Amino acid sequence: MxxxxxxxxxxxxxxxxxxxxxxxxxxxxxxxxxxxxxxxxxxxxxxxxxxxxxxxxxxxxxxxxxxxxxxDEGPEAGGDAGPYAQSGRGEVYQRYYDQLVAADLAYPCYCTERELELSRKAQRASGKPPRYAGTCAHLTTEERARREAEGRKPTLRFRVPAEQTVTFQDLVRGEQRFPTEEIGDFIIRRADGTSAFFFCxxxxxxxxxxxxxxxxxxxxxxxxxxxxxxxxxxxxxxxxxxxxxxxxxxxxxxxxxxxxxxxxxxxxxxxxxxxxxxxxxxxxxxxxxxxxxxxxxxxxxxxxxxxxxxxxxxxxxxxxxxxxxxxxxxxxxDDPTLAPWLEQLPDNLSADQRRALLAAVRDNIAFPADLAAWGRRVFGELPEPEEATQDVIREAGPQFYAAALDELDTAGGDFSALAKAVRKATGAKGKGLFMPLRAALTGLCRGPELGPVFALMPAEVARRRLEQARELATANPS
Ligand SMILES: Nc1ncnc2c1ncn2[C@@H]1O[C@H](COP(=O)(O)OP(=O)(O)OP(=O)(O)O)[C@@H](O)[C@H]1O
Ligand SMILES: [Zn+2]
CATH class of the missing domain: 3.40.50.620 (HUPs)
Incomplete structure (x- = not known):
């Protein structure tokens, strides 16, 4: 289009x-x-x-x-067809009510809620769908005046044309047909003067x-x-x-x-x-x-x-x-979109650390709370590792982590240097090398690429985790 x-x-x-x-x-x-x-x-x-x-x-x-x-048009944006809140359009609606009444296409209805309910009940009892029975459709001027004198406040009803079919082409549902026989004369202005949805x-x-x-x-x-x-x-x-x-x-x-x-x-x-x-x-x-x-x-x-x-x-x-x-x-x-997420990280982290952490884990998180959890994982305390993670640690054995601890200082935050040194010392390689390191350092068997995460992790945190893993593997050999 x-x-x-x-x-x-x-x-x-x-x-x-x-x-x-x-x-x-x-x-x-x-x-x-x-x-x-x-x-x-x-x-x-x-x-x-x-x-x-x-x-x-x-x-x-x-x-x-x-x-x-x-x-483009509406409240606060302005436009030629305002006001854009219906509460301010009473005079507009009045003009169109007058037009309908003048053409006898709308009429006042004095029925009370109770009368309408009784009428619907009667219709249902005789197997007909309930709709307005047309009680006030043809009141004379005198009959109207009498009801007004009783203090009844009328609604205004639209006079639905008889024996027609309203058809329209719905953009989603295709052709729609509604026989007017099934639609009773409906209220377009309530007794309190407010406009009914259909109308406004x-x-x-x-x-x-x-x-x-x-x-x-x-x-x-x-x-x-x-x-x-x-x-x-x-x-x-x-x-x-x-x-x-x-x-x-x-x-x-x-x-x-x-x-x-x-x-x-x-x-x-x-x-x-x-x-x-x-x-x-x-x-x-x-x-x-x-x-x-x-x-x-x-x-x-x-x-x-x-x-x-x-x-x-x-x-x-x-x-x-x-x-x-x-x-x-x-x-x-982009960075500004995720900037508010960084506020969830611990206060003692520098702006650079926050940004680097986000970059390191971005593909593994969906919510600010996930980033906060990674903040704790990398800089703080590890939650109790899952069973699967503990299994990986036990299987690697205490010597593996002892070797990692020996190499930690020389690696100096460079994960591939650490991995290389541990491989040399233990002979572990591939999954058998990276999984136990991931499990010990992050407490998880899956997650973001380890290099950037490890680079951010304070040396004493990494040391503590490798020591914990060594203890776990010693205490509970697999
Ligand atoms: N569950 C829904 N799924 C899809 N569209 C809806 C749903 N509920 C309402 N709409 C649509 O939202 C638009 C605005 O409707 P409106 O402000 O009257 O909200 P509403 O949720 O129907 O209100 P209420 O719960 O007060 O009846 C309308 O086009 C309506 O059809
Ligand atoms: Zn009536």
């Missing part, structure tokens, strides 16, 4: 911390805009005054910026020039209602695409309400934005060819993004996949 006029949007409700499902919606819309050289817009859907807050809105923007998903969401997309809407499939059945509203108002209709919801490890869709893992928690645990981006971009969208498994930056992800590659496969959060991308992202990260 190359179209200057493509405009996408992310329209969250600032009612809680953003989770990965919300974030993927933002990402796909940002990628679609970028892939087309279009614009990406942010709009706060804060009509639920009880649950929305300014603090949530700020946190949401911080999350988006952390991911690099800056918006559709009107704002139209007024803000949004051309494409990618959103969760939880909105699929809203779309025919929104298309009818836009048609009634003579406003342009965007193209919609509905993507499967991401489910958690428990199988339930991620949701702000069920306390799903938030973007903030991911950030605090040290996940890198590049990892999260690359993981999410492939959850519901296929990258094919050589870029399928490559860590891409935002522009790279956009360059290969196409709505044709949006899929309907179930999308379950998979921590292992995310960790895989994290490892790639750590490997590729």
């Amino acid at each position: 190359t179209n200057k006029t493509v405009k996408t949007r992310f329209a969250p409700s600032p009612t809680g911390r953003m989770h990965l499902g919300n974030l993927r919606t933002a990402l796909f819309n940002a990628l679609l805009a970028r892939s087309a050289g279009g614009a990406f817009l942010l709009r706060m859907e804060d009509t639920d005054q009880a649950r929305s807050s300014e603090a949530h809105a700020r946190a949401l923007m911080a999350d988006l910026r952390w991911m690099g998903l800056d918006w 969401n559709a009107v704002d997309d139209a007024l803000m020039g949004v051309t494409h809407v990618l959103r969760g499939e939880d909105h699929l059945t809203n779309t025919p209602r929104q298309l009818m509203l836009l048609e009634a108002l003579g406003l342009p209709q965007p193209t919609y695409g509905h993507i499967n919801l991401i489910t958690g490890e428990d199988g339930a869709p991620l949701s702000k309400r069920n306390g799903s893992l938030s973007v903030e928690e991911l950030r605090e645990a040290g996940w890198l934005p590049g990892a999260v981006l690359n993981y999410l971009a492939r959850l519901g969208h296929h990258y094919t060819g050589e870029v399928e498994s490559q860590l891409l930056d935002l522009q790279g992800l956009a360059d290969h993004f196409t709505t044709d590659a949006l899929g309907r496969a179930p999308a379950r959060f998979d921590r292992h996949q995310l960790t895989h991308w994290q490892q790639l992202a750590v490997h590729k990260a």
Whole structure:
């Protein structure tokens, strides 16, 4: 797609911390805009005054910026179609309510919650799907006046045209058909005067020039209602695409309400934005060819993004996949990205030591906590070695470590010099030479290349470890 006029949007409700499902919606819309050289817009859907807050809105923007998903138009960015928070758009909505009422395309409904519940019950009892029965659809002026006089506060309902089928081409699901018979006249303004989602969401997309809407499939059945509203108002209709919801490890869709893992928690645990981006971009969208498994930056992800590659496969959060991308992202990260990780290292290390340690272990760590553990491993105390490591040490035997201790001072931090000298003294070679040294010095049978790690290790630490290994091998011969 190359179209200057493509405009996408992310329209969250600032009612809680953003989770990965919300974030993927933002990402796909940002990628679609970028892939087309279009614009990406942010709009706060804060009509639920009880649950929305300014603090949530700020946190949401911080999350988006952390991911690099800056918006071209919206709160703090400005634009011609503001305000970009729905709480400030009451007058705009009023104009369109008036337009619908004047054309008799909307009418006040005085039914109470209890009356509506009774009606739904009756419908269910007679085997019909519950929907608004049209009780107030044709009230006379007098009947309305009488209800007003009783002090009833009406909602405003949209008059759904009878016997039509709303069809649209979904970017993900293909042609969709909804007979209007199955859609009751629906509320577009609540009794307290606030706007219902269907209404303000559709009107704002139209007024803000949004051309494409990618959103969760939880909105699929809203779309025919929104298309009818836009048609009634003579406003342009965007193209919609509905993507499967991401489910958690428990199988339930991620949701702000069920306390799903938030973007903030991911950030605090040290996940890198590049990892999260690359993981999410492939959850519901296929990258094919050589870029399928490559860590891409935002522009790279956009360059290969196409709505044709949006899929309907179930999308379950998979921590292992995310960790895989994290490892790639750590490997590729530049120094400033990982700089905060260095703060987790002990205070007595110099800046050079910290940087050298990071360079030495970078391909073997995924999180700041892993780096901190290597800090302890190289400069401090070893944790109790695993059974497999102890086996390697016992098998090497006390003479092996005695020889290593003899050569330690002459080697002077040069691992290959140490290895060479130990080989000469003991005849050990290959795996039989390097494994026991690795096991003794790091307490592990696997890990980063030993040379750089050994070069950083203070001589007295190395000596202590080789002595410990010698003792272990002496006390528990294999
Ligand atoms: N589990 C999910 N997977 C994918 N997308 C989701 C998921 N949950 C919400 N979305 C999408 O995120 C976007 C923003 O939605 P919204 O801010 O209303 O969040 P929400 O998580 O649905 O909120 P709440 O939990 O309060 O219902 C919508 O496009 C919605 O479809
Ligand atoms: Zn009614």
